[in-house]
Amino acid sequence: MKKLFIVNSRADQKALARFRAAYARCSEENPDAASVIYTEFAGHAGEAASKATTEKDLLVVACGGDGTIHEVANSLAESDTPMAVIPLGTGNDFTRSVMDENHRSNPDVCVGDLFRDGYKIKDSDLIKVTSYDSDGNRIDASSAWCLNVASIGLDTEVQLRAKGKVLAHPNSGFVRSTAYISSALGCIFGNRTFNFRFTTLRGDGKPNESANTEYTLIAVCNASFYGDGFCPAPKAKIDDGLINVCAIDAVKLPRALYLLTKYKNGKHEGYKNVDTFVTTRITVEATGTKDLNGNYDGEDFSGHKVSFECYPGALKLAVYG
Numbered sequence: 173m174k175k176l177f178i179v180n181s182r183a184d185q186k187a188l189a190r191f192r193a194a195y196a197r198c199s200e201e202n203p204d205a206a207s208v209i210y211t212e213f214a215g216h217a218g219e220a221a222s223k224a225t226t227e228k229d230l231l232v233v234a235c236g237g238d239g240t241i242h243e244v245a246n247s248l249a250e251s252d253t254p255m256a257v258i259p260l261g262t263g264n265d266f267t268r269s270v271m272d273e274n275h276r277s278n279p280d281v282c283v284g285d286l287f288r289d290g291y292k293i294k295d296s297d298l299i300k301v302t303s304y305d306s307d308g309n310r311i312d313a314s315s316a317w318c319l320n321v322a323s324i325g326l327d328t329e330v331q332l333r334a335k336g337k338v339l340a341h342p343n344s345g346f347v348r349s350t351a352y353i354s355s356a357l358g359c360i361f362g363n364r365t366f367n368f369r370f371t372t373l374r375g376d377g378k379p380n381e382s383a384n385t386e387y388t389l390i391a392v393c394n395a396s397f398y399g400d401g402f403c404p405a406p407k408a409k410i411d412d413g414l415i416n417v418c419a420i421d422a423v424k425l426p427r428a429l430y431l432l433t434k435y436k437n438g439k440h441e442g443y444k445n446v447d448t449f450v451t452t453r454i455t456v457e458a459t460g461t462k463d464l465n466g467n468y469d470g471e472d473f474s475g476h477k478v479s480f481e482c483y484p485g486a487l488k489l490a491v492y493g
Contacts, residue, residue: 232253299483305476321392405417415452
């Protein structure tokens with residue numbers, strides 16, 4: 173199977189340099205096995221992946237961070253074209269669920285395995301996210317496929333702050349590595365209450381409509397990690413046909429600080445103020461006039477009502493080993 177490497181030109185420069193060296197070495201040994209595209213503009217990765225679906229016997233390799241993976245996955249969803257991933261981003265959160273640390277830390281190892289066909293193609297679920305305005309009209313710009321984690325509430329506010337820090341200090345490795353946790357601590361001292369309710373068919377037999385209308389956050393997960401290593405769904409599997417949900421009540425500051433460390437390490441399940449369950453579909457709706465801000469795979473969206481539905485096997489994913 174021929175490979176098409178779609179590479180985010182704005183990826184981490186050290187990781188990108190290692191990718192370039194490995195690709196040059198492997199393609200010199202086998203020049204007909206692959207081709208590469210370096211992105212030149214916003215949306216280029218998705219555009220290239222969409223064109224690739226017209227070709228047969230082709231593996232598309234998303235090379236970049238979670239944003240690049242999200243973009244390529246959206247173009248390949250419900251197609252016969254499989255996708256592989258090489259982590260070249262900052263957090264690389266999705267890859268924590270699908271590859272070992274050797275591959276996560278070494279893009280040259282990933283390149284070598286792909287050229288040697290050292291992978292297997294498996295079906296992966298996707299979450300279809302559909303946003304609506306207060307009149308019930310679909311918002312196309314805020315609707316997409318989610319491969320990893322979608323969320324609404326405090327974590328979206330944290331993400332916005334973390335992005336700002338990284339953009340303000342693009343050459344600082346320290347800022348990149350600490351942006352999310354420092355932003356989480358900053359936001360947790362501010363507004364921690366978001367007004368929404370959710371309805372779902374729960375897998376644990378509890379009521380399908382949420383008891384509260386004030387929450388700190390809700391995470392809707394296909395995989396386990398987001399936000400540079402936070403773990404809202406430690407038991408999530410990308411191929412089980414289920415969505416793992418974590419909703420945290422609006423809590424006072426001492427409780428929020430306590431739960432933050434648990435949530436970071438995936439140890440929050442079973443604690444008071446934390447509601448976790450599995451489902452196949454969930455709808456979250458604002459209880460006031462203000463729209464909800466959220467993110468899927470790290471990309472921002474908004475809507476008055478948002479539905480999340482699991483589509484089993486909607487993406488063919490190549491995994492190493």
